[in-house]
Amino acid sequence: MPSPQTQDEIELARDLLAGKADAFDRFVEVFRSKIFQYALMMCGHREDAEEVAQDTLFKVFENFEQLREPERVRAWVFRIARNACYMKRRKSVFAPTQELSLDDLLPHSEQDGGHRKLEIADWSALPDDQVLRSELRDVIQAAIQELPEIYRAVILLRDVEELSTDETAQVLDISPESVKTRLHRARLAVRRTLDGYLRGIQSGVEHGTGQP
Amino acid sequence: MEPDNHSDDCKQIFALLSEYLDAELNPESCEDIQAHLAGCPPCIEFLESLKRTVRLCHNCESAEAPAPLGPETREKLLAAYRKSLSRR
Numbered sequence A: 001m002p003s004p005q006t007q008d009e010i011e012l013a014r015d016l017l018a019g020k021a022d023a024f025d026r027f028v029e030v031f032r033s034k035i036f037q038y039a040l041m042m043c044g045h046r047e048d049a050e051e052v053a054q055d056t057l058f059k060v061f062e063n064f065e066q067l068r069e070p071e072r073v074r075a076w077v078f079r080i081a082r083n084a085c086y087m088k089r090r091k092s093v094f095a096p097t098q099e100l101s102l103d104d105l106l107p108h109s110e111q112d113g114g115h116r117k118l119e120i121a122d123w124s125a126l127p128d129d130q131v132l133r134s135e136l137r138d139v140i141q142a143a144i145q146e147l148p149e150i151y152r153a154v155i156l157l158r159d160v161e162e163l164s165t166d167e168t169a170q171v172l173d174i175s176p177e178s179v180k181t182r183l184h185r186a187r188l189a190v191r192r193t194l195d196g197y198l199r200g201i202q203s204g205v206e207h208g209t210g211q212p
Numbered sequence B: 001m002e003p004d005n006h007s008d009d010c011k012q013i014f015a016l017l018s019e020y021l022d023a024e025l026n027p028e029s030c031e032d033i034q035a036h037l038a039g040c041p042p043c044i045e046f047l048e049s050l051k052r053t054v055r056l057c058h059n060c061e062s063a064e065a066p067a068p069l070g071p072e073t074r075e076k077l078l079a080a081y082r083k084s085l086s087r088r
Helices: A004-017 A023-043 A046-062 A070-087 A134-145 A149-160 A165-172 A176-206 B003-021 B027-038 B041-058 B071-086
Strands: A109-112 A115-118
Touching (some): A004 A023, A004 A070, A023 A046, A023 A134, A023 A149, A023 B071, A046 B071, A115 B041, A134 A176, A134 B041, A149 A176, A149 B041, A165 A176, A176 B003, A176 B041, B003 B027, B027 B041
Antiparallel strands (some): A109 A115
16 A cells, blocks of 8 residues: 555646656655655765756656556656756766675674673664754765765665665665665664764763753 | 574674564564564664664754745746646
8 A cells, every 4th residue: 555645746746647747846846855764864965965856857848658567656756856866977976886784784792690681772862753853964965975876876766765675676676686686784783883983972971061 | 593593693683683683584584583572672672772763863863954046047947847748
Protein backbone atom coordinates (compact mmCIF):
# COMPACT_ATOMS: atom_id res chain seq x y z
CA MET A 1 0.00 0.00 0.00
CA PRO A 2 1.60 3.31 -1.05
CA SER A 3 2.00 6.02 1.62
CA PRO A 4 -0.46 8.98 1.43
CA GLN A 5 2.38 11.17 0.18
CA THR A 6 3.09 8.70 -2.61
CA GLN A 7 -0.61 8.48 -3.39
CA ASP A 8 -0.67 12.25 -3.99
CA GLU A 9 2.26 11.88 -6.36
CA ILE A 10 0.50 9.10 -8.26
CA GLU A 11 -2.60 11.27 -8.66
CA LEU A 12 -0.38 14.10 -9.82
CA ALA A 13 1.25 11.86 -12.42
CA ARG A 14 -2.19 10.79 -13.67
CA ASP A 15 -3.28 14.43 -13.93
CA LEU A 16 -0.12 15.27 -15.82
CA LEU A 17 -0.64 12.37 -18.24
CA ALA A 18 -4.24 13.53 -18.72
CA GLY A 19 -3.01 17.07 -19.51
CA LYS A 20 -4.94 18.70 -16.64
CA ALA A 21 -4.48 22.47 -16.51
CA ASP A 22 -2.56 23.00 -13.25
CA ALA A 23 -0.79 19.63 -13.15
CA PHE A 24 2.42 20.93 -14.71
CA ASP A 25 3.05 23.63 -12.07
CA ARG A 26 2.05 21.33 -9.21
CA PHE A 27 4.41 18.64 -10.47
CA VAL A 28 7.29 21.13 -10.71
CA GLU A 29 6.56 22.41 -7.22
CA VAL A 30 6.48 18.94 -5.64
CA PHE A 31 9.33 17.25 -7.46
CA ARG A 32 11.79 20.11 -8.05
CA SER A 33 12.44 20.59 -4.36
CA LYS A 34 12.58 16.83 -3.76
CA ILE A 35 15.12 16.29 -6.55
CA PHE A 36 17.16 19.28 -5.38
CA GLN A 37 17.39 17.91 -1.83
CA TYR A 38 18.35 14.45 -3.08
CA ALA A 39 20.98 15.85 -5.46
CA LEU A 40 22.41 18.11 -2.76
CA MET A 41 23.01 15.11 -0.51
CA MET A 42 24.20 12.95 -3.39
CA CYS A 43 26.54 15.45 -5.07
CA GLY A 44 27.42 17.71 -2.13
CA HIS A 45 27.32 20.96 -4.14
CA ARG A 46 24.43 23.40 -4.38
CA GLU A 47 25.35 24.41 -7.92
CA ASP A 48 25.27 20.74 -9.05
CA ALA A 49 21.97 20.17 -7.22
CA GLU A 50 20.33 23.10 -9.04
CA GLU A 51 21.49 21.73 -12.39
CA VAL A 52 20.45 18.17 -11.55
CA ALA A 53 16.96 19.38 -10.58
CA GLN A 54 16.59 21.26 -13.84
CA ASP A 55 18.09 18.55 -16.06
CA THR A 56 15.96 15.88 -14.38
CA LEU A 57 12.72 17.81 -14.80
CA PHE A 58 13.55 18.49 -18.44
CA LYS A 59 14.12 14.78 -19.12
CA VAL A 60 11.00 13.87 -17.13
CA PHE A 61 8.78 16.22 -19.17
CA GLU A 62 10.52 15.38 -22.44
CA ASN A 63 9.72 11.69 -21.93
CA PHE A 64 6.58 11.88 -19.90
CA GLU A 65 4.52 9.88 -22.34
CA GLN A 66 6.84 6.94 -21.58
CA LEU A 67 5.62 6.73 -18.00
CA ARG A 68 3.35 3.74 -18.49
CA GLU A 69 2.56 3.24 -14.81
CA PRO A 70 1.81 6.38 -12.77
CA GLU A 71 2.24 4.18 -9.65
CA ARG A 72 5.95 4.15 -10.41
CA VAL A 73 6.37 7.89 -10.88
CA ARG A 74 8.59 8.43 -7.85
CA ALA A 75 11.00 5.63 -8.78
CA TRP A 76 10.98 6.79 -12.41
CA VAL A 77 11.84 10.40 -11.48
CA PHE A 78 14.58 9.34 -9.05
CA ARG A 79 16.12 7.04 -11.61
CA ILE A 80 16.50 9.99 -13.97
CA ALA A 81 17.78 12.15 -11.08
CA ARG A 82 20.29 9.49 -10.10
CA ASN A 83 21.66 9.40 -13.66
CA ALA A 84 21.85 13.20 -13.71
CA CYS A 85 23.85 13.07 -10.45
CA TYR A 86 26.27 10.59 -12.01
CA MET A 87 26.85 13.04 -14.85
CA LYS A 88 28.09 15.51 -12.22
CA ARG A 89 30.55 13.04 -10.72
CA ARG A 90 33.20 14.77 -8.72
CA LYS A 91 36.10 12.76 -7.38
CA SER A 92 35.55 13.77 -3.75
CA VAL A 93 32.00 12.45 -3.47
CA PHE A 94 32.18 9.62 -6.00
CA ALA A 95 35.48 8.18 -4.83
CA PRO A 96 36.23 4.49 -5.53
CA THR A 97 34.00 2.36 -3.34
CA GLN A 98 35.25 1.28 0.02
CA GLU A 99 33.24 -1.60 1.49
CA LEU A 100 31.90 -1.06 5.00
CA SER A 101 32.53 -4.05 7.24
CA LEU A 102 29.72 -5.10 9.56
CA ASP A 103 32.13 -5.88 12.41
CA ASP A 104 33.63 -2.39 12.26
CA LEU A 105 30.19 -0.82 12.59
CA LEU A 106 29.09 -2.62 15.74
CA PRO A 107 29.58 -1.03 19.16
CA HIS A 108 32.19 -2.36 21.56
CA SER A 109 30.96 -4.12 24.64
CA GLU A 110 32.35 -4.51 28.12
CA GLN A 111 31.62 -6.71 31.12
CA ASP A 112 29.97 -4.82 33.93
CA GLY A 113 29.37 -6.81 37.11
CA GLY A 114 28.66 -10.05 35.26
CA HIS A 115 26.49 -8.32 32.64
CA ARG A 116 27.51 -7.34 29.16
CA LYS A 117 27.12 -3.64 28.49
CA LEU A 118 27.39 -1.91 25.14
CA GLU A 119 29.52 1.19 24.89
CA ILE A 120 26.85 3.44 23.45
CA ALA A 121 25.51 6.89 24.22
CA ASP A 122 22.28 7.74 25.99
CA TRP A 123 19.99 8.18 22.96
CA SER A 124 17.12 9.43 25.09
CA ALA A 125 19.01 12.75 25.20
CA LEU A 126 18.17 13.40 21.52
CA PRO A 127 15.62 16.13 20.79
CA ASP A 128 12.22 15.37 19.32
CA ASP A 129 12.55 14.03 15.76
CA GLN A 130 10.27 16.64 14.27
CA VAL A 131 12.26 19.60 15.54
CA LEU A 132 15.80 18.67 14.69
CA ARG A 133 18.33 21.19 15.86
CA SER A 134 20.30 22.50 12.92
CA GLU A 135 23.51 21.19 14.48
CA LEU A 136 22.11 17.66 14.70
CA ARG A 137 20.78 17.91 11.15
CA ASP A 138 24.26 18.94 9.97
CA VAL A 139 25.76 15.92 11.76
CA ILE A 140 23.32 13.53 10.06
CA GLN A 141 23.77 15.11 6.66
CA ALA A 142 27.56 14.99 6.98
CA ALA A 143 27.38 11.34 8.10
CA ILE A 144 25.34 10.46 5.00
CA GLN A 145 27.53 12.49 2.67
CA GLU A 146 30.67 10.84 4.01
CA LEU A 147 29.37 7.36 3.20
CA PRO A 148 30.89 5.64 0.17
CA GLU A 149 28.62 6.34 -2.81
CA ILE A 150 27.04 2.86 -3.05
CA TYR A 151 25.78 3.18 0.53
CA ARG A 152 24.85 6.85 0.28
CA ALA A 153 22.73 6.17 -2.81
CA VAL A 154 20.72 3.50 -0.98
CA ILE A 155 20.12 5.29 2.33
CA LEU A 156 19.03 8.47 0.54
CA LEU A 157 16.40 6.62 -1.48
CA ARG A 158 15.23 4.26 1.28
CA ASP A 159 15.33 6.35 4.46
CA VAL A 160 15.31 9.97 3.31
CA GLU A 161 13.00 9.66 0.27
CA GLU A 162 11.22 6.55 1.59
CA LEU A 163 11.21 4.50 -1.60
CA SER A 164 10.54 0.80 -1.09
CA THR A 165 13.28 -1.81 -1.34
CA ASP A 166 12.03 -2.88 -4.79
CA GLU A 167 11.79 0.70 -6.08
CA THR A 168 15.31 1.44 -4.81
CA ALA A 169 16.59 -1.70 -6.53
CA GLN A 170 15.00 -0.54 -9.80
CA VAL A 171 16.42 2.98 -9.50
CA LEU A 172 19.94 1.73 -8.78
CA ASP A 173 19.92 -1.37 -11.03
CA ILE A 174 20.87 -3.67 -8.18
CA SER A 175 19.10 -6.60 -6.52
CA PRO A 176 16.72 -6.11 -3.58
CA GLU A 177 19.15 -8.18 -1.48
CA SER A 178 21.97 -5.73 -2.24
CA VAL A 179 19.67 -2.86 -1.28
CA LYS A 180 19.03 -4.50 2.10
CA THR A 181 22.71 -5.24 2.76
CA ARG A 182 23.89 -1.77 1.80
CA LEU A 183 21.06 -0.06 3.67
CA HIS A 184 21.89 -1.87 6.88
CA ARG A 185 25.56 -0.92 6.69
CA ALA A 186 24.71 2.67 5.80
CA ARG A 187 22.34 2.93 8.78
CA LEU A 188 24.94 1.39 11.08
CA ALA A 189 27.56 3.88 9.89
CA VAL A 190 25.24 6.86 10.40
CA ARG A 191 24.21 5.43 13.79
CA ARG A 192 27.86 5.17 14.81
CA THR A 193 28.52 8.80 13.84
CA LEU A 194 25.44 9.96 15.76
CA ASP A 195 26.50 7.88 18.73
CA GLY A 196 29.93 9.53 18.72
CA TYR A 197 28.30 12.94 18.51
CA LEU A 198 26.03 12.18 21.47
CA ARG A 199 28.87 10.78 23.52
CA GLY A 200 30.86 13.94 22.84
CA ILE A 201 27.97 16.07 24.08
CA GLN A 202 27.39 13.85 27.11
CA SER A 203 31.05 13.79 28.03
CA GLY A 204 31.11 17.60 27.68
CA VAL A 205 28.09 17.87 29.97
CA GLU A 206 29.76 15.62 32.52
CA HIS A 207 32.81 17.88 32.47
CA GLY A 208 30.70 21.04 32.47
CA THR A 209 31.78 22.17 28.99
CA GLY A 210 29.10 20.96 26.58
CA GLN A 211 25.63 22.05 25.55
CA PRO A 212 22.86 19.98 27.15
CA MET B 1 23.26 -18.54 28.32
CA GLU B 2 27.05 -18.39 28.33
CA PRO B 3 28.57 -14.92 27.80
CA ASP B 4 30.54 -15.98 24.69
CA ASN B 5 27.48 -17.53 23.03
CA HIS B 6 25.49 -14.53 24.02
CA SER B 7 27.88 -12.29 22.16
CA ASP B 8 27.73 -14.47 19.03
CA ASP B 9 23.95 -14.46 19.22
CA CYS B 10 23.96 -10.70 19.46
CA LYS B 11 26.18 -10.45 16.39
CA GLN B 12 23.74 -12.56 14.40
CA ILE B 13 20.89 -10.35 15.59
CA PHE B 14 22.76 -7.16 14.74
CA ALA B 15 23.13 -8.31 11.16
CA LEU B 16 19.35 -8.62 10.74
CA LEU B 17 18.07 -5.59 12.60
CA SER B 18 17.37 -3.36 9.59
CA GLU B 19 15.31 -6.06 7.90
CA TYR B 20 13.55 -6.60 11.22
CA LEU B 21 12.74 -2.88 11.51
CA ASP B 22 11.52 -2.78 7.91
CA ALA B 23 9.31 -5.88 8.41
CA GLU B 24 11.18 -7.62 5.60
CA LEU B 25 12.18 -10.75 7.52
CA ASN B 26 10.38 -14.06 7.37
CA PRO B 27 8.15 -14.86 10.39
CA GLU B 28 10.57 -17.46 11.72
CA SER B 29 13.52 -15.04 11.85
CA CYS B 30 11.27 -12.39 13.40
CA GLU B 31 10.31 -14.77 16.18
CA ASP B 32 13.98 -15.64 16.77
CA ILE B 33 14.84 -11.96 17.09
CA GLN B 34 11.93 -11.24 19.41
CA ALA B 35 12.91 -14.19 21.60
CA HIS B 36 16.49 -12.93 21.77
CA LEU B 37 15.45 -9.33 22.48
CA ALA B 38 13.24 -10.46 25.35
CA GLY B 39 16.36 -11.54 27.26
CA CYS B 40 18.98 -9.10 25.98
CA PRO B 41 18.76 -5.44 27.15
CA PRO B 42 21.93 -4.40 25.22
CA CYS B 43 20.34 -5.55 21.93
CA ILE B 44 17.14 -3.66 22.77
CA GLU B 45 19.21 -0.56 23.46
CA PHE B 46 21.05 -0.99 20.18
CA LEU B 47 17.82 -1.59 18.24
CA GLU B 48 16.32 1.59 19.71
CA SER B 49 19.34 3.62 18.60
CA LEU B 50 19.08 2.17 15.09
CA LYS B 51 15.34 2.87 14.95
CA ARG B 52 16.01 6.44 16.03
CA THR B 53 18.70 6.79 13.36
CA VAL B 54 16.21 5.79 10.64
CA ARG B 55 13.65 8.34 11.86
CA LEU B 56 16.28 11.07 12.08
CA CYS B 57 17.46 10.34 8.53
CA HIS B 58 13.91 10.79 7.30
CA ASN B 59 13.77 14.24 8.88
CA CYS B 60 17.25 15.39 7.93
CA GLU B 61 16.59 17.24 4.68
CA SER B 62 18.10 20.69 4.82
CA ALA B 63 16.17 23.93 4.85
CA GLU B 64 17.96 24.85 1.62
CA ALA B 65 15.62 25.25 -1.32
CA PRO B 66 16.44 25.60 -4.99
CA ALA B 67 16.52 29.12 -6.41
CA PRO B 68 13.14 30.26 -7.80
CA LEU B 69 12.36 28.83 -11.22
CA GLY B 70 13.01 31.50 -13.83
CA PRO B 71 10.35 32.18 -16.52
CA GLU B 72 12.67 31.01 -19.30
CA THR B 73 13.33 27.68 -17.62
CA ARG B 74 9.63 27.22 -16.92
CA GLU B 75 8.83 27.84 -20.59
CA LYS B 76 11.48 25.34 -21.65
CA LEU B 77 10.06 22.67 -19.32
CA LEU B 78 6.49 23.45 -20.36
CA ALA B 79 7.41 23.19 -24.05
CA ALA B 80 9.00 19.76 -23.42
CA TYR B 81 5.85 18.63 -21.56
CA ARG B 82 3.50 19.84 -24.33
CA LYS B 83 5.61 18.12 -26.97
CA SER B 84 5.52 14.91 -24.96
CA LEU B 85 1.73 15.15 -24.53
CA SER B 86 1.27 15.66 -28.28
CA ARG B 87 3.03 12.34 -28.96
CA ARG B 88 0.54 10.36 -26.87
